[in-house]
Amino acid sequence: MSVAALASPADGPRPHGRALPFLGGFVFLVLLAQATLIVQARPQDLVTGVHGMLDMLRRASPPDISKLPDAVWPALETVDIALFGTVAGVLLALPLAVLAARNTSPARVLYAASRGVIAFARAVPDLVWALLFVTAVGLGPFPGALAISVHSVGMLGRLFAEVIEDMDMGPVEALTMTGAGRLQVFSHAVVPSVLPSLLGIGLYRLDENIRSSLVLGFVGAGGIGFQLLTAMNLFQYRTVSLLLLVTFGLVVTAERLSAALRRRVA
Amino acid sequence: MSALIEVDDLVMRYPTPPSMGGRLALNGVSVSVQPGEFAVILGANGSGKSTLLRCIAAMLRPSAGSVRVDGQEMTRLRGRALAKARLALGMIFQHAHLVRRRSVLANVCCGTLGRHRTLATALGGLPRQELSHAQSCLDQVGLRSFAPQRAGTLSGGQAQRVSIARALAQRPRALLADEPVASLDPEAAEEIMRLLRRVSHEEGLGVLCVLHQPELARRYADRILGLRLGKLVFDERPGGVAAGTVGALYEGLAA
Numbered sequence A: 001m002s003v004a005a006l007a008s009p010a011d012g013p014r015p016h017g018r019a020l021p022f023l024g025g026f027v028f029l030v031l032l033a034q035a036t037l038i039v040q041a042r043p044q045d046l047v048t049g050v051h052g053m054l055d056m057l058r059r060a061s062p063p064d065i066s067k068l069p070d071a072v073w074p075a076l077e078t079v080d081i082a083l084f085g086t087v088a089g090v091l092l093a094l095p096l097a098v099l100a101a102r103n104t105s106p107a108r109v110l111y112a113a114s115r116g117v118i119a120f121a122r123a124v125p126d127l128v129w130a131l132l133f134v135t136a137v138g139l140g141p142f143p144g145a146l147a148i149s150v151h152s153v154g155m156l157g158r159l160f161a162e163v164i165e166d167m168d169m170g171p172v173e174a175l176t177m178t179g180a181g182r183l184q185v186f187s188h189a190v191v192p193s194v195l196p197s198l199l200g201i202g203l204y205r206l207d208e209n210i211r212s213s214l215v216l217g218f219v220g221a222g223g224i225g226f227q228l229l230t231a232m233n234l235f236q237y238r239t240v241s242l243l244l245l246v247t248f249g250l251v252v253t254a255e256r257l258s259a260a261l262r263r264r265v266a
Numbered sequence B: 001m002s003a004l005i006e007v008d009d010l011v012m013r014y015p016t017p018p019s020m021g022g023r024l025a026l027n028g029v030s031v032s033v034q035p036g037e038f039a040v041i042l043g044a045n046g047s048g049k050s051t052l053l054r055c056i057a058a059m060l061r062p063s064a065g066s067v068r069v070d071g072q073e074m075t076r077l078r079g080r081a082l083a084k085a086r087l088a089l090g091m092i093f094q095h096a097h098l099v100r101r102r103s104v105l106a107n108v109c110c111g112t113l114g115r116h117r118t119l120a121t122a123l124g125g126l127p128r129q130e131l132s133h134a135q136s137c138l139d140q141v142g143l144r145s146f147a148p149q150r151a152g153t154l155s156g157g158q159a160q161r162v163s164i165a166r167a168l169a170q171r172p173r174a175l176l177a178d179e180p181v182a183s184l185d186p187e188a189a190e191e192i193m194r195l196l197r198r199v200s201h202e203e204g205l206g207v208l209c210v211l212h213q214p215e216l217a218r219r220y221a222d223r224i225l226g227l228r229l230g231k232l233v234f235d236e237r238p239g240g241v242a243a244g245t246v247g248a249l250y251e252g253l254a255a
Helices: A002-007 A019-038 A043-048 A050-060 A065-100 A108-123 A126-137 A141-165 A170-177 A182-219 A224-233 A237-265 B049-056 B079-086 B104-115 B128-140 B156-169 B186-203 B214-220 B243-250
Strands: B005-014 B023-033 B038-043 B064-069 B089-092 B174-178 B206-211 B223-228 B231-236
Touching (some): A043 A050, A050 A237, A065 A108, A065 A141, A065 A182, A065 A224, A065 A237, A126 A141, A126 A182, A141 A182, A170 B089, A182 A237, A224 A237, B005 B049, B023 B049, B023 B206, B038 B049, B038 B243, B049 B206, B089 B156, B104 B128, B104 B156, B128 B156, B174 B186, B186 B206, B186 B214, B206 B214, B223 B243, B231 B243
Parallel strands (some): B038 B206, B038 B223, B089 B174, B174 B206
Antiparallel strands (some): B005 B023, B005 B064, B223 B231
């Protein structure tokens, strides 16, 4: 809203109606040019590198099916890290979101504090959280689950708060007028109105979290990512390709499942 | 006999715009509603009709004057005491304000929450002992068979009747209605007006209703109050109100 307001000040006459798009285009081109320089983009490297890639593909196929049983446990770990992290994240995000929504927050101080907590949890990437928790509680799936849950609090807290803020306040007003108490109004008017949206967002988060928990293994936080890293370091490319196939299967299944469940709660 | 709703010399000054010392929405309004009386307030937009209702329901705190509902002074109450005092007042809004995802019966039953402040109801449970009472309130508005249906599936007129049933479930002594038919088609509007008059006459409720349709007011109200620029300009039986008097409410306001 504020951005739109800045872009077009009211509906008044715009003296620089022609110049503005031109200037915008120019700024964009300059930005793009400096980005190309900074990332040292050399498309020709892709061509000369074809050889190495083909070689890698040859060494990675066929996928080593015999390693499949070894991949089952890490795969389960990956899914469970995401599941635990999401559920814990939802449980922590709910009360925070109620405090961080302008229309349900009981006090300005609590509003600001919860907004701060949510923003901080979101600003730090889950990979960084995982590094921190690995240092704190040691290697394994638990630091991964902790990282996922903390980062989820940041993502979910903000979305939950937005859902609550967008809610129709009519029923809240109506129930308040019947002489019901604050908590009663909350549980009878707010909760039923927002619950389906919150469930949908939570399911979407679960899907996202399965994808991030795959990567968390790279920093020692358990799961299939850890296996992938080990196989890479040992140049076992046929194991790598198998693990990538398993990963692909997990991600697609999670996406499909989450989408199907979200359709049901909508 | 003491009145159910007694408004005495009410003044409401909104703080905006501050440059002009605020906007005077109500300027010394006195109104009283007796049990079993159906009173309708007419007035143009900005005449202070809604402000008056909101002051009576203590959604707004008036700048001066007093509001008594069933003998209880409303203007100084807060928190728990205010919630308790509001039990005597049922409120009906322009939109039904139902919880769309819950059943019709659950919505009606919510009207009784104020009388059952328990842990179970605070956590989202309905007071079971009130279910049959809620059902009978639904009967009163003629929607018995809709009890298990989701509130979101109702038409506008049905939803408004359910909201009246919710207000009745509260066992109020008086009803306040803020433009209850403004977003309904003519037939549904007639139905709501008949219903409000019936609960007023048969249940002995005092009803104070804000309307935009002078013609409906004339046919259903026991008394018509005219509000213009925050002042009460007439307060008479429908027969005593001349068409010109009503028309004057809306004249010369298009600023």
